[in-house]
Amino acid sequence: MDLKQMGENLGLEPVEFADIVTLFVTTAESDIEKIRKGVLHKDALSVSEAAHSLKGSSGNLGFLQMSDVALTAEKKASENNLTGFEDMTRILTDHLNEIKTLLKQV
Amino acid sequence: MNSNNRLSILVVDDNPVNVKMLETCLAKEGYRVITALDGPSAREIVLREHPDLILLDIQMPEENGFDVIRSLKSKAATASIPVLFITGVSEIKAKLEGFELGAVDYITKPFETQEVIARVGLHLKLSIATNSLITSQAEKLKQITEAQVSLLTTPDQHPNANFGVHYIALQEAGGDFYEVLPITEEIYGYFIADFSGHDISTSYLTTSVKALLKQNCSPIYHPLESMKMINDVLVEILPAGKYLTANYVLLNRRKNQVTIISAGHPPVCYVPVDGAPELIELKGDVIGIFKDVLFGSKVIKVQKGDRLFLYTDGIIESLGQKIVWTEGAEKILTSCDAVRNVPIRQAPEAIFHHIRKGESPLEDDIVIVGFEI
Structure with a gap:
């Protein structure tokens, strides 16, 4: 991932894009946490809503792998299927950690 | 912005x-x-x-x-x-x-x-x-509304017609209008009409009707014939579904009589100088739909000081108060009686204020025309 290039693709200056990604990290952490808690409490609706939010924001910024995983999570939760979420939240967290590392380099 | x-x-x-x-x-x-x-x-x-x-x-x-x-x-x-x-x-x-x-x-x-x-x-x-x-x-x-108003006949233009008018065009290109026609020095025509719908075509059609009135309201035609001829032309030129309701009153001072023609319009209010007001209820077809029409017609003997008032339905109809003209026409009688001592030029406006009494906002155009024999 090249944050500078991703920002340019969106017509944004590096600083502008970094600001938005910083905000994304905060909301994504919150969304992942909501997914974890929702699975724990078998609350498929809140899992679906959090996954939907994450899918949109990550996709809009160009973090497409995260968006794909979030899409799968949203679909499964909307079908009331809360299996396989341990792996998905781990993958999402790994992607987010990678973004945080890249963000520090900007 | x-x-x-x-x-x-x-x-x-x-x-x-x-x-x-x-x-x-x-x-x-x-x-x-x-x-x-x-x-x-x-x-x-x-x-x-x-x-x-x-x-x-x-x-x-x-x-x-x-x-x-x-x-x-x-x-x-x-x-x-x-x-x-x-x-x-x-x-x-x-x-x-x-x-x-x-x-x-x-x-x-x-x-x-x-x-x-x-x-x-x-x-x-x-x-x-x-x-x-x-x-x-x-x-x-x-601009069309302003032009319409500027084309209206005023009492000053025909002082011998001895009339007054109160005209409020609430909507742009409104559908209500009137005309006062000097046919001879002693014969006058008073026409009031309400076009169905309020759109830009109405204003052009209003002008057409005024021209037709000038062409067809002459001493050689009975007022029924005049209205019939105008109807026949309008049947040809009006867009589908467009029509007008109207009253036409011909005053002949020499004969001391008025001839009232009704084309589906609210009744004329006749106020004898020495009697109670009366609504002249006549049944008649509207103008501009069919060639074979029957208009209501009545001749009344009049004397000096008698008054007649023509009006459009906006003065008495009120959607907000759920009043229709059959019910509200009673208000016309009372108001025409109440303004007997008001000079004829001011009487239509006085009727308006007597009826409305600052009630709910107007929902339609309003025209009141009154003349005195």
């Missing part, structure tokens, strides 16, 4: 990342961007700021985008603001529902910022062009 001519855009999305991204991109294009994270805040901001365009996320907790647009489209002040929905790619049903509710376009998530900017620009241009057209049309209609 604010005082700096910057177009304003309201971005509504429950995800702050999406909001921030759209805000940043659109602000770089020179737009003033306002943001809201939920439906209720969005509705409040729209009423306060009146943005030029709204980008609205559909899927939001509690109050979703559909609820928001439904509310906006139900209010006159916000109904014309273009709304672009932001939707997920698979939400076809949602897109269709959005269009049905009045959205002008949608943007699919994940969105490309250049596409967002292009669509926003396009719909702002369309909106500005539409608003400009509406303003231009309203201005033209206003």
